[in-house]
Amino acid sequence: MLRRLELLKELLLLIPLGKVTTYSSLASLLGTHPRAVGAMLARNEDLVVYPCHRVVMSDGRLGGYALGKEFKRRLLELEGVKFCGPERVCKESVVDLKELLS
Template sequence: MMKTGSCSFGMWKVLVSWEGNVVHQVQFVRTAPEGLVPVQFTKFLAGRVDSFAPLVSAAVSGDSVYSRIYAAVSDIPYGETRTYGEVAFAADTHPRVVGNAMARNPTALIVPCHRVTAADGGLGGFTPDLQIKRDLLKMEGKRRRG
């Protein structure tokens, strides 16, 4: 049975829909219905854990280009970033396709799109607000791989 709940991250609500250990949707919204979320979300957003295990994203199943991108992004370790180009190489696609996939990521945080940045050192984008990406990277103590 699908469950939906929300928790807070700064001025935002994190709306989560899941069934068992499979997360189907994670969105940053201004208002959301009350309800419990898996404890991994509240612990992660409080900076107390660096993993959502055993939760997984429904978006990584299959062999579409987007599922390959989401799987590659899911492999980016906590506190590290990869460029759109690095993710594209890992998923055998183009950086613009990675950007499109990140903009449509149905399970932010579980598929940590905030860890994907521009090759020029810029942040790239983040929906609905780039400040969320800044805050998440700061919380994780972002460090470049290398």
């Protein structure tokens, strides 16, 4: 579990500014379930260092965040992430980390 957590932190650092990835994308790289990724992210104590706010659900919905969904949305907006509705990130702002790493 600790190895996955450390790898997850490194993967978070690869998400470009102005983009997000999905719990599913991270889970695929880590060989686990998207909910397990969510649980690991919920324990992120270094929100400034490891940008877990850049992870959203597969359908673009925000998902959770330690400081609340509104704060997560505002951070993403400040970083240039595009929204298609009040709680959905536009597909143009979503990256698949597998594609970035290949």
